[in-house]
Amino acid sequence: MSYKNFFTYFKKNKVVLIFLSLFILSAMLSYIGPVSGDGCWHISASKYIAKTNKIPFDEPLGRPTYFWPPFLFHLVATFFYKISDVIKLNTVFLILPLSYLGTLIFTYLIAKEDFNKKIAIFSVLFLGTTPLFLDYSSNYFIEVFLTFFVTGSIYFARKKKILLSGLFFGLALFSKLNGLFILPVLIYLIYKKKKLQLKPYLTFMLSSIIGLIPYIRNYVLLKNPIWPFLNSIFHGAIGPFADRGLSVDVNYIQALKTSILSFFGVPHGTLEYSLERIKSIINIDVSALIYFIFFIEIVIVAVVLVWGLKYKIKEKTTYFIWILFFIPLQIIYLFNIGSIFLRYYLPIYPVIAIFFGIGLYNIMLKYNKHKKIIFFSVLFLFSIFILTVSAKHVVAAISWNHFQPDFEFIKKNTAPDSLIYYAGQCLTTNTDRYSTTLPEDYSKINKNAIIFFNADYYIEPQSSLSEPEQNKIIETTKCTIIYSNKITGTKLCQVG
Secondary structure: OOHHHHHHHHHHOHHHHHHHHHHHHHHHHHHHOOOOOHHHHHHHHHHHHHHHOOOOOOOOEOOOOOOOOOOHHHHHHHHHHHHHHHHOOOOHHHHHHHHHHHHHHHHHHHHHHHOOHHHHHHHHHHHHHOHHHHHOOOOOOOHHHHHHHHHHHHHHHHOOOHHHHHHHHHHHHHHOHHHHHHHHHHHHHHHHHHOOOHHHHHHHHHHOHHHHHHHHHHHHHHOOOOOOOOHHHHOOOOOOOOOOOOOOOOOHHHHHHHHHHHHOOOHHHOHHHHHHHHHHHHOOOOHHHHHHHHHHHHHHHHHHHHHHHOOOOOOHHHHHHHHHOOOOHHHHHHHHOOOOOHHHHHHHHHHHHHHHHHHHHHHHHHOHHHHHHHHHHHHHHHHHHHHHHHHHHHHHHHHHHOOHHHHHHHHHHOOOOOEEEOOOOOHHHHHOOEEEOOOOOHHHOOOOOEEEEOOOOOOOHHHOOOHHHHHHHHHHHOOEEEEEEOOOOEEEEEOO
């Protein structure tokens, strides 16, 4: 194909160009962005599987707990790691961008079938640039991977392809327990298409049985198929993260604020921390500008969504069941962690995006004379979304790179089976060494282990240890400082 034919093709197939552009955007963010948070645990487990060909159980891979999550993502990542070893190129960073692309395609197909091509395109543009969805398509968390299978299962159920719908539902369960909460809408769709015929339900059940594998494993090893959730009911193995009963200490106003800020791409939903990090890097206080931008974003999104929700549509029941049955999901997390995280709801983002597409389409119809102004205003909103996520990834990359000398020292000067005491999840990911949290009783620290000291470890604050605490550990364990970096503030103390 000549370059002229190449550009002619994309000119005629704008949808393909949109999909390709968004995929490239996600892939670039995934490539430059560091692994962080829960993503570190998932990647560390994937590396372990790739190296040993075994599913981890109680190995110290960054969390002081059993390896309990459904592990389809980890198996896929293992496959990509093995490919990377053969071709000598990193391919693992493509897993979530491919899941992101698949979700966009299924969302487009659903919206186009129910409405029209324009609404489908608007839905894809909103979903593809929404900060939380775009961010999680490039940071090694499981939610976008899960959303791909959830959206695919719904699409195939609507098309009466029950076998594929069941398979995708099973793979959603194999990805994360949250996938279970899409089952009511799938049953509704099967009933709507097939009524009470027995064969479709049996087909669905049998084709989704693959999703039970990790839960059977958990029952055998931990006596609770959904460990650590509802552990007080199942009487499963005792361990960190097992539920402690419904939390009554949740600040719901703060949770709402955090959720809204998370939707617009603020790390951890905490704007103050983000503003401090930006100011420390560029030495300029941009608080007023950031607050103004967020206000404009919230107003535009709210107006368009409300406009979309007020229209009567034939598939409204399907969409509302899709959303409604994800609400109970939060209860099991309140039992375990007492917090609300908006990322758990990413599987309903395609519905939100479709309502946004409906709203934008009808606003442009009503105010036809101003439709270009409206469309370009929304495009500007999408651009702000992209810039927000891009800035977040750049700031995160700079922050993590600051500590790269510490990681390199560990990789070059410690044995592969070394154990390092460190309270975060990401040291194992960055050094390929085992890590776990310090015991409350410092006299129980393993001999020959290494202790990671840093009084201001802002990339994983839970790993920070004050100078008095460091001195207490040194006095108790008689460990010897083997590394000290004045620039990063990191010290490594060898026990024994």
